Amino acid sequence: EWVVGQIVKQKLVGGDKTRYADFAVLYRGNHQARVFEEALRSARVPYQLSGGQSFFDKAEIKDVLAYIRLLANPSDDPAFLRAATTPKRGIGEATLGKLNAHAQQHGCSLYEAALSEEAQSALAAANREHLHQFIALMESYRARAEHDDAGGLINNLLGDIGYEAHLLNSEEGKAGEIKWRNVCDLTGWLAKKGEQDGKNIIEIAQTIALMTLLEGKNEEEADAVKLSTLHASKGLEYPYVFLVGCEEGMLPHADSIEESNVEEERRLMYVGITRAKRQLTLTHCIKRKRQGTWQFPEPSRFIDEMPQEDLKILGRKGGDPIVSKEEGRSNLAGLQAMLAAKAKKE
Incomplete structure (x- = not known):
């Protein structure tokens, strides 16, 4: 929901100069796509999925x-x-x-x-x-x-x-x-x-109505957020990339860690990083429910390997909050204005 919120906000700020097609959400495995599909549909944001079958196409x-x-x-x-x-x-x-x-x-x-x-x-x-x-x-x-x-x-x-x-x-x-x-x-x-x-x-x-505006359009023409696995994203670039699930056990994948094949996962991470032309956002969960039990994953080791002077860390203990005080005040002011308008209307 936070990623989709950022996409919607940047699209509004960018106006006509920014298209939905400027944004990509990349992940290690197909199973990660479903929650993003749900969030995008909830926000009525058009999207296209590659590298796997859409949850809504099953x-x-x-x-x-x-x-x-x-x-x-x-x-x-x-x-x-x-x-x-x-x-x-x-x-x-x-x-x-x-x-x-x-x-x-x-x-x-x-x-x-x-x-x-x-x-x-x-x-x-x-x-x-x-x-x-x-x-x-x-x-x-x-x-x-x-x-x-x-x-x-x-x-x-x-x-x-x-x-x-x-x-x-x-x-x-x-x-x-x-x-x-x-x-x-x-x-x-x-x-x-x-x-x-x-x-x-x-x-x-x-x-959750089907994205009829995308019907009859090929991928190059459609103005839609791209959801893609890292494997399927090779050779493509986007102004704004969200690389999600950057956690130990997911990227690098748990199987690769057990098989001492982390180098291949590092190359995959590099593919994701280099898809971004203007801004790259990495996300990881503090806790994640898998097979009915809560897990508390560590951030991916690859984040520590990146040049730290190029990173802005948000939401971690001791760091800046994900939502700054200015954003919080702005969001609160917007909410208060909306409630006031609704009360006046009633």
């Missing part, structure tokens, strides 16, 4: 988001198609084909077609019953969507459709468990967003 995440999109907008036909058929509930090609024909003829959405008695009458009895059950489910959750807390609602919905069982039964080995953990990460984030921002699932759906 099939199981798209499944859950299809239900959320359909709750927020029943006219979203792609969301209807995905939600109606995942998990399988007896709504097949024959049913969808007849709904589509009705929608085309009457210029309406698939959801509206599914509510139509005329369209329903064209279906076989069993197919009509399966469609009724799905629409009744969605209507009941639409009625709750604006009032129920986001986390509780989406967890109830996933329980009602048996999504965990669907994943465990349709995947081999531990793949289903891994996918369900991803879903739990998503629902946990949705619940946290709902509590922190006081938003219902409909409002959160707008926050």
